[in-house]
Amino acid sequence: PHSELLACCDHVRDDTLPQLGVRLEDRPDGKAVWKLDDPAVLAAERAERQAAAAEAARRKLANALDKKVKELEKLQKLAALPSERDALADRYSAFDEAGEPTHDKDGQLLQGKAVDK
Numbered sequence: 001p002h003s004e005l006l007a008c009c010d011h012v013r014d015d016t017l018p019q020l021g022v023r024l025e026d027r028p029d030g031k032a033v034w035k036l037d038d039p040a041v042l043a044a045e046r047a048e049r050q051a052a053a054a055e056a057a058r059r060k061l062a063n064a065l066d067k068k069v070k071e072l073e074k075l076q077k078l079a080a081l082p083s084e085r086d087a088l089a090d091r092y093s094a095f096d097e098a099g100e101p102t103h104d105k106d107g108q109l110l111q112g113k114a115v116d117k
Contacts, residue, residue, distance in 0.1 A: 014046070018039060018042035018043060018046060019039055019042075019043075020039065021036055021037055021038060021039040021042065022034055022035070022036060022037070023035045023036070023037045023042060084099060085099060088101060090105065091104070091105055092104060092105060092110075093105050093106070093107050094107075
């Protein structure tokens, strides 16, 4: 279909014509101009474009990797945080099945407002 035809046109424009020393330039008015040029110069320009595209892709991947590494470090820090029970161990000495404190750090049973905290 159309995509195959366009792919063939791209191949001719990008691969075949430069090997023959033909430069195809697009104009703003929608027309194209054909110019004869040195095939080596056209090959060098194509290599530069490909190298620039490869470098841009590498930078994009490196940035994505950096982002994932930072996200992993953040999650590792969160995973290293003490449990709620461990964090409250300096204020309370005993907890019930639900994890609520029942005794203060001196072993005294919590009563009244101290239980609500």
